[in-house]
Amino acid sequence: MRGLRLRLWQVGLLLLFLAWWEWASRTGRIDPFFFSKPSDIGQRIWRWFSTGEVYPHLYVTTLEMLLAFLFGTLLGVALGLWLALAPSAAAVLDPYIKALNAIPRVVLAPIFTLWFGLGVLSKVALGITLVFFVAFFNTYQGVKEVSPVVLQNARLLGAGQGHLLRHVYLPAAASWIFSSLRTSIGFAVIGAVVGEYLGSAAGLGYLIAQAEGVFDTTGVFAGMVVLMVFVLVLDALVGQVERRLVHWRPKAEGAQG
Amino acid sequence: MSFLEFRQVSVAFGPYVAVEGVSLRLAPGEFVSLVGPTGCGKSTLLNVAAGLLAPSHGEVLLEGKPLRGLNPAAGYLFQQDAILPWKTALDNVALPLVFRGTPWREARERARSWLEKVGLGRFPHHYPHQLSGGMRKRVGLAQVLIANPRLLLMDEPFSALDVQTRQLMENELLRLWQEDRKTVLFVTHDLEEAIALSDRVVVMSAGPRSRVIGEFPIPLPRPRDVAEIRLTPEFLRLHREIWELLRGEVMRAHAGA
Numbered sequence: 392m393r394g395l396r397l398r399l400w401q402v403g404l405l406l407l408f409l410a411w412w413e414w415a416s417r418t419g420r421i422d423p424f425f426f427s428k429p430s431d432i433g434q435r436i437w438r439w440f441s442t443g444e445v446y447p448h449l450y451v452t453t454l455e456m457l458l459a460f461l462f463g464t465l466l467g468v469a470l471g472l473w474l475a476l477a478p479s480a481a482a483v484l485d486p487y488i489k490a491l492n493a494i495p496r497v498v499l500a501p502i503f504t505l506w507f508g509l510g511v512l513s514k515v516a517l518g519i520t521l522v523f524f525v526a527f528f529n530t531y532q533g534v535k536e537v538s539p540v541v542l543q544n545a546r547l548l549g550a551g552q553g554h555l556l557r558h559v560y561l562p563a564a565a566s567w568i569f570s571s572l573r574t575s576i577g578f579a580v581i582g583a584v585v586g587e588y589l590g591s592a593a594g595l596g597y598l599i600a601q602a603e604g605v606f607d608t609t610g611v612f613a614g615m616v617v618l619m620v621f622v623l624v625l626d627a628l629v630g631q632v633e634r635r636l637v638h639w640r641p642k643a644e645g646a647q648g
Numbered sequence: 649m650s651f652l653e654f655r656q657v658s659v660a661f662g663p664y665v666a667v668e669g670v671s672l673r674l675a676p677g678e679f680v681s682l683v684g685p686t687g688c689g690k691s692t693l694l695n696v697a698a699g700l701l702a703p704s705h706g707e708v709l710l711e712g713k714p715l716r717g718l719n720p721a722a723g724y725l726f727q728q729d730a731i732l733p734w735k736t737a738l739d740n741v742a743l744p745l746v747f748r749g750t751p752w753r754e755a756r757e758r759a760r761s762w763l764e765k766v767g768l769g770r771f772p773h774h775y776p777h778q779l780s781g782g783m784r785k786r787v788g789l790a791q792v793l794i795a796n797p798r799l800l801l802m803d804e805p806f807s808a809l810d811v812q813t814r815q816l817m818e819n820e821l822l823r824l825w826q827e828d829r830k831t832v833l834f835v836t837h838d839l840e841e842a843i844a845l846s847d848r849v850v851v852m853s854a855g856p857r858s859r860v861i862g863e864f865p866i867p868l869p870r871p872r873d874v875a876e877i878r879l880t881p882e883f884l885r886l887h888r889e890i891w892e893l894l895r896g897e898v899m900r901a902h903a904g905a
Binding site for chain 2: 538540541543544545546547548549550551554558559562563565637639640641
């Protein structure tokens with residue numbers, strides 16, 4: 392009952408906002424040229440999907456972000472594990488990692504376009520540079536925070552390095568890694584869309600850039616909405632996987648994380 | 649020949665000397681308790697016996713041979729919870745067998761009978777956070793015992809439990825110990841617990857530079873009930889005798905702190 396009531400409030404707030412937007416736009420209180428209106432945006436999205444013209448773009452963006460997400464996470468988790476377990480290597484590489492992470496990623500987009508062309512590859516590369524650090528820092532932190540007593544206990548019980556990795560380090564880091572995954576998805580989308588926006592021939596970022604080029608605010612907003620729903624769906628999927636894999640945690644802690 | 653021998657063991661952490669010149673022999677199958685005021689380096693000696701800590705001077709002999717690295721004969725029950733929070737009670741107990749190459753199915757089967765031995769037969773699929781403190785200790789005990797160590801090291805394992813649970817656990821420990829008489833080195837600051845459980849009580853001086861200042865054989869008959877034995881005149885006599893020595897050290901520790 393409580394949950395239902397909460398949902399009603401949430402949906403109500405959205406409807407109220409949309410209704411106000413529609414009304415304000417129709418009555419000229421805000422300029423429809425700059426702000427469009429929900430009914431137009433909805434129609435545009437409907438047309439995109441019914442004619443199928445959005446699918447190639449959606450496909451390209453999905454591909455880019457999934458690849459960036461996958462490889463960025465794999466690289467980040469692998470390097471995070473390695474450096475957390477090899478403190479001397481971590482000490483050597485520390486300034487380099489900090490320096491690389493200090494680069495604002497957007498400035499990398501032109502250089503990646505030069506290196507990897509206008510296609511999918513340059514966007515994936517940009518996404519990876521964003522996703523990698525999130526996964527890396529979270530994995531590193533997660534492994535570092537393994538309770539020393541639990542670790543010593545496992546070693547005394549006869550665990551080898553492989554056992555420790557599988558039964559101690561990775562599960563301990565799992566909740567950190569999962570919280571990083573949810574941030575990573577957003578970053579992967581940013582990588583893909585910013586890359587497309589700055590130079591490409593397909594993708595949602597390209598679609599938005601095209602619409603913007605002809606002052607088509609409806610198109611810009613429609614692209615934003617599609618992207619938003621897209622990220623929310625992915626985030627929910629990761630949440631499902633997380634609940635299945637990290638079900639050992641006490642509920643209170645799970646609610647916080 | 650003694651099963652485990654400390655020979656002039658000193659441990660220093662930088663300039664701080666925790667224990668100095670400790671010599672101690674444990675006969676096979678003997679139950680020895682170390683008592684002493686807080687901070688007297690009892691746990692340090694356990695860590696040395698487990699091979700988690702190398703002595704700065706002196707050596708530890710296991711069946712006459714100097715100990716290098718982790719002690720292969722030792723099972724260690726820590727003061728804090730050391731079981732894996734992301735594994736069920738059953739899997740936690742099965743883990744030491746899996747580390748030794750037993751397939752999961754067989755390891756779980758044997759773990760189940762151990763859970764029953766420690767009175768947790770009804771909770772195989774509970775996670776540690778769903779169990780009480782005493783139950784988690786039982787899981788820890790079963791986890792250590794399933795690997796059948798010949799030496800059992802225990803670091804104030806029951807200090808966090810309430811008095812009733814504690815006496816229950818002490819009796820349970822004695823019952824399990826009686827089955828195959830492992831050599832036990834039990835650390836506690838509770839003199840009554842030490843007398844009730846042990847064949848011999850070793851008193852250590854207040855730290856730093858803690859050393860052995862007294863050894864008392866406990867000739868109380870076995871099997872014992874820890875709650876009842878506390879009321880016998882022989883127990884009270886031993887308690888008075890050892891407390892005489894211990895009190896001075898406790899005072900000194902207090903004055904130092």
